[in-house]
Every structure is written in C-alpha cells, then in structure tokens.
Amino acid sequence: MSQSDATSSSSLKIYLRLLTYVRPYVGLFAISIVGFVIFASSQPMLAGVLKYFVDGLNNPALAVFSGIPLLGDLALMQAVPALIVAIAAWQGLGSYLGNYFIAQVSLGLVHDLRLALFDSLLRLPNRYFDSNNSGHLISRITFNVTMVTGAATDAIKVVIREGLTIVFLFGYLLWMNWKLTLVMVAILPVIGVLVGSASKKFRKQAKRIQAAMGDVTHVASETIQGYRVVRSFGGEAYESARFRAASEDNTRKQLRMVKTGATYTPTLQLVT
Structure with a gap:
C-alpha cells in the first residue's frame, strides 16, 4: 500500500x-x-x-x-x-x-x-x-x-x-x-482531480497549523507559569522573541491554507 x-x-x-x-x-x-x-x-x-x-x-x-x-x-x-x-x-x-x-x-x-x-x-x-x-x-x-x-x-x-x-x-x-448537459458531464473528472488535490493539501496544512498552534500555546503557558523565573533572570526579551517566532510561524501556515482555498475556488469556477 x-x-x-x-x-x-x-x-x-x-x-x-x-x-x-x-x-x-x-x-x-x-x-x-x-x-x-x-x-x-x-x-x-x-x-x-x-x-x-x-x-x-x-x-x-x-x-x-x-x-x-x-x-x-x-x-x-x-x-x-x-x-x-x-x-x-x-x-x-x-x-x-x-x-x-x-x-x-x-x-x-x-x-x-x-x-x-x-x-x-x-x-x-x-x-x-x-x-x-x-x-x-x-x-x-x-x-x-x-x-x-x-x-x-x-x-x-x-x-x-x-x-x-x-x-x-x-x-x-x-x-x-439533455444533449448540452451530457457535454458538461465530461468535465466532472477534471473537477474530481482538483477537489482531490485540494483536500490533500488542506489536510497537510491543517496538521501543520495544529502543530504551530501547539507551539504558540506551549511558549505562552511556559512563560505565564514561570513568570517569576523569567523576571528574575531578565528573560522578557528572550521569551518575547520566542513567542513572536511561534506566532509568526502560525500566521504563515494559516495564510498558506487561505491561499490554497483562494487559488482552488476560482480554478473550479473557471472549469465549471
């Protein structure tokens, strides 16, 4: 398999x-x-x-x-x-x-x-x-x-x-x-290929978004729970940079999913 x-x-x-x-x-x-x-x-x-x-x-x-x-x-x-x-x-x-x-x-x-x-x-x-x-x-x-x-x-x-x-x-x-309708049926395989391709990309991107969101939550929870340690060692700038990087990564992955949807929707409309 x-x-x-x-x-x-x-x-x-x-x-x-x-x-x-x-x-x-x-x-x-x-x-x-x-x-x-x-x-x-x-x-x-x-x-x-x-x-x-x-x-x-x-x-x-x-x-x-x-x-x-x-x-x-x-x-x-x-x-x-x-x-x-x-x-x-x-x-x-x-x-x-x-x-x-x-x-x-x-x-x-x-x-x-x-x-x-x-x-x-x-x-x-x-x-x-x-x-x-x-x-x-x-x-x-x-x-x-x-x-x-x-x-x-x-x-x-x-x-x-x-x-x-x-x-x-x-x-x-x-x-x-009915004759014109049967001609339109010929494009159904093309639509099926596009939908299948889009669904695979959406699944992959959804998994990446879940992992990225987990990183955001992890950094935030660590900082909040250990705020005394962070302040004691002056780690505010370090934790801020960690959170910014995690949030930016999540934003990029979210935008990729939006881009995929924005690309496939007009493509399907063009085909149909």
Missing part, C-alpha cells in the same frame, strides 16, 4: 470514528438535511422563473403566469417579483434550518470530544506528560478539537448542500437540454 493510500485509509477511519459521536444528535442532523434540501430545491426554481421572465419578454404570449398558488393569474411584471420573493423566503428557511442545526451538531461534537479527551488525559501515565509538552496537550483540547470537528461538519455541510444543489440543477438541465 502506498503512502497516499495509507493516509486516505487513515483519514477515512478517523472520519468514520468522528461520525460515531453524531449519534446523540441524529435528530438535529436530520433537520439540517431537510433544511439543505429546501435550500437546494430553490436553485432550479429561481432558474425556472428567470427563464420564463426572459421568454415572456421575447414572446408576449408567454407574458402571463397562470395557476400560481394563492395568487391566480398574474402578468409577467407582477408575477416574477412575487415569485422571486417567495423563492428567497423558501431559500432563507432552508439556509436557516440547515446552518443552525448543523452548527448545533458541530458545537455538541466539540463539547463531547473535549470531555472525552480531557478524561483520557486524566487516565494517562506520568511518562506521557513527561514526553509531551503542556502547550501541545492544551492546544489539542482548546484548538485541535474545534478545528477537526469544524472541518468534519463543514465537509458534511458542503457535500449535502452543494451535492443536492448539483443534483437539482442537473435534473433541471437534463429537462431543459
């Missing part, structure tokens, strides 16, 4: 293990999925309204909307604004349900994992604490847990929301022009 396959297998195991913590929040998770379905269904609705608007401008015979629920028959310039407002409200409802309840799941996971990690630390032998600096251990509880669970729930949110949006829009495009 190659190193990349081993890494992918390990990442999948970790992700599946994280999902076991979702069980107490299945109800909230289900509501968020319903919200994302509502959100995704609004996209082809809006596309359909805009299509009829353009068709109505070009063909006066199509300038009347008939059979609108609760509204009856309306002229084009009356129906389109009303439908856009209704679709926006429908989309807003879906966005609220999806984002709010997935956030509840995410925060619940952070809480549960922090408790589990802290309880696990309490049971570890002394030699473990001797071989690991306190800053990295504290960072795992305060920062790494938030980052890992945030990445996991964000991935679920993107897959469900954007995936359903693609499914709905793909169905709408097939209904409109």
Whole structure:
C-alpha cells in the first residue's frame, strides 16, 4: 500500500470514528438535511422563473403566469417579483434550518470530544506528560478539537448542500437540454482531480497549523507559569522573541491554507 493510500485509509477511519459521536444528535442532523434540501430545491426554481421572465419578454404570449398558488393569474411584471420573493423566503428557511442545526451538531461534537479527551488525559501515565509538552496537550483540547470537528461538519455541510444543489440543477438541465448537459458531464473528472488535490493539501496544512498552534500555546503557558523565573533572570526579551517566532510561524501556515482555498475556488469556477 502506498503512502497516499495509507493516509486516505487513515483519514477515512478517523472520519468514520468522528461520525460515531453524531449519534446523540441524529435528530438535529436530520433537520439540517431537510433544511439543505429546501435550500437546494430553490436553485432550479429561481432558474425556472428567470427563464420564463426572459421568454415572456421575447414572446408576449408567454407574458402571463397562470395557476400560481394563492395568487391566480398574474402578468409577467407582477408575477416574477412575487415569485422571486417567495423563492428567497423558501431559500432563507432552508439556509436557516440547515446552518443552525448543523452548527448545533458541530458545537455538541466539540463539547463531547473535549470531555472525552480531557478524561483520557486524566487516565494517562506520568511518562506521557513527561514526553509531551503542556502547550501541545492544551492546544489539542482548546484548538485541535474545534478545528477537526469544524472541518468534519463543514465537509458534511458542503457535500449535502452543494451535492443536492448539483443534483437539482442537473435534473433541471437534463429537462431543459439533455444533449448540452451530457457535454458538461465530461468535465466532472477534471473537477474530481482538483477537489482531490485540494483536500490533500488542506489536510497537510491543517496538521501543520495544529502543530504551530501547539507551539504558540506551549511558549505562552511556559512563560505565564514561570513568570517569576523569567523576571528574575531578565528573560522578557528572550521569551518575547520566542513567542513572536511561534506566532509568526502560525500566521504563515494559516495564510498558506487561505491561499490554497483562494487559488482552488476560482480554478473550479473557471472549469465549471
């Protein structure tokens, strides 16, 4: 097995293990999925309204909307604004349900994992604490847990929301022009390669950020706990330089992740 396959297998195991913590929040998770379905269904609705608007401008015979629920028959310039407002409200409802309840799941996971990690630390032998600096251990509880669970729930949110949006829009495009839609399918492998490449880079950069944040926490905790020693030996300038170096390293790694995201997003938009 190659190193990349081993890494992918390990990442999948970790992700599946994280999902076991979702069980107490299945109800909230289900509501968020319903919200994302509502959100995704609004996209082809809006596309359909805009299509009829353009068709109505070009063909006066199509300038009347008939059979609108609760509204009856309306002229084009009356129906389109009303439908856009209704679709926006429908989309807003879906966005609220999806984002709010997935956030509840995410925060619940952070809480549960922090408790589990802290309880696990309490049971570890002394030699473990001797071989690991306190800053990295504290960072795992305060920062790494938030980052890992945030990445996991964000991935679920993107897959469900954007995936359903693609499914709905793909169905709408097939209904409109199936030949042109099949031509667009040809670019899917390119998108898959870009997404796979981006995810690998994000994983590597996330690990580096976690380590850098651990260094920041370690230097800060050492200085605060040993402030008497630092002041006694005039080590303020030395500790300040250590903290500055650790913080700058963390900032650089954070910016690299932002740069990666800023690069891949327009690339995907260009391809699609």
